[in-house]
Amino acid sequence: MDVLSETIAAIRTGDPTSGLFVRHAPWGRAYPVVPGTGFHVVLHGSCWLIPPAGDPIDLRAGDVVLMPHGADHVLVDSLDTAVTEQAHPGEPREIPGPGIRSELMCGAYELGRRRSHPMLEELPDFIHLPAHPSRHAALRGVLDLLAAEIAEPRAGTDAAIATLLETLVLFALRAWFEDQAPTSTGWAAAFTDPAVTAVLRAIHAAPERAWTVPELGAIAGVSRATLGRRFAATVGEPPLSYLTRWRMLTAARLLRDTDTPLASVAHKVGYQSEFAFAKAFKREYGLAPGRYRHHEDDSAAVAV
Structure with a gap:
């Protein structure tokens, strides 16, 4: 069971949105808060990202920045340039000008409003992954394929770009977690701790199972006390608390993306009765499972 992939799939809804933007210096573009995870890929040229707080980030061709x-x-071509654009649907994809040309792919991944996960919650506001030929080869490969599809659209390009964008967020997060590994804490440390990883995989693979701490400790190969300490230090909560969280996330995904009957959803996430499941689900999400399934405003649509 791939914990990172499963986690992203559980909180994602819909397909990623994206757009190709070509700007000629001078240019400055403001991006408002979006109810999802945004991203920028610099395909050609360079620019600066100015966050609400902290130092500006110098972006070069091949760089990726993720806004979890x-x-x-x-975004501006130069720190001396004034902001003259506001990101909004339907805006021109290319704005001519006398200066240097920059080409960016900008977009966002939709997230369920009521679904969250501690892995995502602990990520910084901006994840900058500079282009480097000797690091993160898989991520570089995805970027090369994206650039090629954008430069020469052919039959199947729309589907290819959608698939590559799905892969982009996973590879970007994997690259960031790997970069954090030498001094890792939190979830970055969880992915490098074999005992914690083993328990996470077991929970993700079988959320319906009535796990006990001794059983999970046996899987991890450590004592109950050691597992509890290491799991809480990295994941942020005890193993059985995380089990409940993952059960609810899995149930929300099943309710949103499938027609699985409520009783079957309950059994798939470890509840013997539909009533007990409904009570736990409403406590977590504020809606009964049936209402959640048909609630039209759960996903956060993002325009670019």
């Missing part, structure tokens, strides 16, 4: 919480920010 959809934070507002500004």
